[in-house]
Amino acid sequence: MKYRPISNEQAVPVYQPFVLISYPFRWQQTVEAKCLQQLHPQSKIDCVAPMPLPITMRETKQTETIPKVALFVYSEEAAELVIPLKENPYGVTITAVTHEAFFAKPAQHLPAIKHVVVSGPIKTIKRVMELALEFQFSIGIVPTKKQKNICASFDLPQEAEQAIKTALTNADTEIDLIRCNGKILLFRGxxxxxxxxxxxxxxxxxxxxxxxxxxxxxxxxxxxxxxxxxxxxxxxxxxxxxxxxxxxxxxxxxxxxxxxxxxxxxxxxxxxxxxxxxxxxxxxxxxxxxxxxxxxxxxxxxxxxxxxxxxxxxxxxxxxxxxxxxxxxxxxxxVLSAAVRVKTGEKLHQQKLEGATPxxxxxxxxxxxxxxxxxxQKKQIPFFSYASEERFRDLFLALKGDAAIDPIYIILMLLSTLLATVGLYLNSSSVVIGAMLLAPLMSPIVSLAMGLLRGDSALAFRSFRKIIVGVGIALSAAALMSLTFPYKPVTAEMQARLNPSLLDLAVAVIAGIAGAYTKSYKEILQSLAGVGIAVALVPPLAVAGIGLGRLDLLFAWQAFLLFSTNLIGITLAAAYTFRVLGFSAAVRNKRGVALIAITMALIAIPLFLSYKQIVSKAELEKSWQTERFLVNGKYLIVREANLTNLKDKKVLYVNLLARDQLNRHDLAQFKRKIQGNFDKKLIVRANITYIP
Missing domain, CATH: 2.60.200.40 (Tumour Suppressor Smad4)
Structure with a gap:
């Protein structure tokens, strides 16, 4: 460090970079660098790679870790190591003694010995460590062929020659000893x-x-x-x-x-x-x-x-x-911290030098x-986990609130039904979707599922009562509105809810799972509205109410069957979803859940028949589109066919292609040809396109 004088009274130190040549061990290099940095904080310090010590210095350093005399304590399976140890090339004088003789009179051997090499069972090694606590000697371990865990734990080589070298020449590492009820634990308990x-x-x-x-x-x-x-x-x-x-x-x-x-x-x-x-x-x-x-x-x-x-x-x-x-x-x-000194592998020794934060x-x-x-406690672990107490408490408070009838529920049911009815008459899917968003029916159905699952009769009864009130409001409002309309068309939006099938049951089950899942987690509760849109509870009720207003019981029944499918599917799926999420250790109200399951099975019968009809209808329509009809010597090609139900009749809408002019007699003949495929009276609505 040099000083450049500024005046007669003051001098400012001028710091110049210099190079720090480190010691061969990383911890010495780091300590030296930190010390110099504290002394000269404005100097640039570079730590270069360790330079090898002169041969004489290395020999001195190694000699410090090698004991002059050592005791070899061995068991019967390690007797073959006696000669290699006594003839070691490191200048260590070895006295060999069996572990039985050593443990019989340890004081006879130890006062003059500062290093003990041991090879034998885990029990032998532990007893040597206990004596090391008393007599303060270092330990070298030569593992037997089967003691791979010792090799891994103390970073020791498996080959006997290398293990002997480590046990005699490596630096000591101060390791901790753990005692459990007075028993030494080396690896694991x-x-x-x-x-x-x-x-x-x-x-x-x-x-x-x-x-x-x-x-x-x-x-x-x-x-x-x-x-x-x-x-x-x-x-x-x-x-x-x-x-x-x-x-x-x-x-x-x-x-x-x-x-x-x-x-x-x-x-x-x-x-x-x-x-x-x-x-x-x-x-x-x-x-x-x-x-x-x-x-x-x-x-x-x-x-x-x-x-x-x-x-x-x-x-x-x-x-x-x-x-x-x-x-x-x-x-x-x-823990007995740094209790015994063991000659370990370099990796474990370096770990000790670098230290760990206790x-x-x-x-x-x-x-x-x-x-x-x-x-x-005292139970086999269940297939599904238990919900936490906090989640359980929050969910039950929310479900009890959902089961209570309040003015908001009544108003929303009324408004959503009126909106759905208008949307159905307008044949507007967007208006119907808006009604789904307003509908509050999903919440009491999910509450009913929890009440059935846990056998909570009060929660189940209040939820069921709320659902019945909502259904009554929806049917009454839709029926009264249909009476106010002098023109009563059957729109495509209505027809879409008149033929429920197994696919609708699948939608209800999936929606029930989603509803219970979203209700269980506050962070995704906003998704419940989307579930309500997917399952569409109010529009089928509105269609059923329209059927009551038209005094068409079949019309009303078909729509109400769709609502019943959604109600049963959601309830059963939500109950088992809550079971999976751990809100009940078992299905407590098995009778109630079984009743719901039986009802769903009964509903599935007409749904299956309806689904079968849909498949047959699709196959029939597809077959017509590839078939030519010969009517009174004139060829007709069915370009498009659509079959629908109207009360007890079937209506077939077809687009026909023809080259020759068709009269009423020809169309009557065409109707007779396809009437044989149906058991009910068929109404045909044909749109004819003539081609050259």
Whole structure:
């Protein structure tokens, strides 16, 4: 740094860029750069790639991590490692001892030993770690051929030669130890059942998903209370939970790998609480994605990260620690931060150097809460989930309001019916659509569906009474208006509502599903008007009222059949939609719902016959359009045919092409030819076009 004098009393420092040559470790480079930046905030500091240390310096650094003497504790299956360890090329003097002899008199071996290499079962490794807490020695682990989980968790090589090198020469990493009721947990602790989460992450995903599906029906929720370090109890119902310590290669570890570390002094707990088979299948589908992580989950899983944890349940549940049953609830978990020094792989050591923020995390939005806990306990998970208490309360308040008769309902029913009647006479589809928008009939039908589903007789009765009042208003208003019209045409808009079929029933069922769904979610409630337009409840009532005004009972019955189809279809579909959305654990009023279903089945009979007639009519019309009729030596070609019903007669509108002049005798002969296709008297209206 140089100074350029400005006056005799003042000098201003002139900062020049300089280059910082870092140390070989990233954390040293970062710390050095930050320190210099704080000292000289206006200077430009560049961190260049680490320069290799001189050979003498590297040898010194490596020598510091290699112990001069070490003890090798081994089990029977690891006896073959004794000679390779004693003949190691790193200058370490090895004393080998069986784990039985070592654990019989540990104090006899340890005072003069600062490093222990261990190879054997998980129990042996854990007992060595317990002694490391007391005697403060470092540990090297040489995994056996079957201990892939240890290799994955401590970032150790599987080959014996490389594992020995790591156990003797690598730098020490201070790792945490988790104790659950005094038992050391190295990898994971499982309480209850958590299918899929305990599966290996590198296993064939479709096969893993299929295995998880097979276990779904055996899942049951139990009541749990999780008390974290901040003494905040989390009460919920879950089928199981899992504590993850090391980065074992399971789907659970992959799920929280961004939040979990064995060097952060925290406990990571995953809680599995599928509210339904459907939600669990959705979770299985999410697990197949490449970006499977805690941040993009939508259901089923809760997550806690805390310094201490107490797990309690409504009934004792066994806890499996590292694959073996070790204890049962209640379980008190504690973390011994940086408790033991283990020679791990470079990746895990670097993770310790970079550090992890030990912050408590609570993600419980996807878990059952409040009254939902009582519903879920001691039961197999239902096929469909329960609705939340908030959604349930809001929906019921809205449905009770919809079931009440008020002046607004009466006025809207009257206005919508009058508007629909005028639109029908004008043959104006736009006016009829406007009447559909005004009609308030959809809301009490949806309320009736909920009342039937939950066996709420008061809600069902009020909703049914409101529907009857609305039907009475519509029929009366349309009948009175038809009496005021001296000219009573049957327009195309009226005819469109005189022949209901199975297609109309399908529309009603779909509209019922849509109506219940939109009513269940406040954010899409405005879509209910669109559902009302699709199903058209008031126009059929208006046509039925017109039929009553004309004293044509068949006319009125056909239109009222369409309204009945819509009413029954919407009610039944809405009831089962509410069941699917979780607003009832079961169909409580089975008798009422069964009555609706039987009525719909009875209505479906004339609808099926009507649909069959529509198909036959279409086929007949199509066949005529390709057929030539020979009448009195003259050829007639049917260009277009349209068959309609008028009371007990059928009216056929045809466009004919002919070359020769046709007289009344010819047309009478043409009518006789086609009359044989019908059992009722046929009226023919012909439009003749002559061609050269």
């Amino acid at each position: 499982t309480i209850g059942s958590i299918p899929l989460l305990d599966a290996p992450s590198n296993k064939n995903k479709p096969r893993t998903a299929l295995e998880a599906l097979k276990r779904i029906r055996r899942l049951k929720h139990k009541g749990f209370t999780f008390t974290t370090g901040s003494n905040q109890p989390v009460k919920t119902a879950a089928c199981g939970c899992m504590i993850i310590q090391q980065q074992e290669k399971t789907l659970a570890a992959k799920l929280i790998e961004q939040n979990n570390s064995c060097t952060d002094g925290m406990i990571s707990l995953i809680i599995a609480a599928p509210l339904s088979v459907v939600s669990y299948i959705k979770f299985i589908t999410e697990s197949l994605r490449q970006d499977f992580s805690l941040n993009n989950l939508t259901s089923t899983i809760g997550y806690l990260k805390t310094e201490t944890l107490r797990i309690e349940s409504t009934e004792p549940v066994p806890m499996f620690i590292d694959g073996e049953e070790a204890t049962s609830t209640p379980v008190q978990c504690e 912050a408590e995390i609570t993600k419980i939005n996807n878990l059952p809460q409040g009254k939902e806990i009582i519903k879920a």
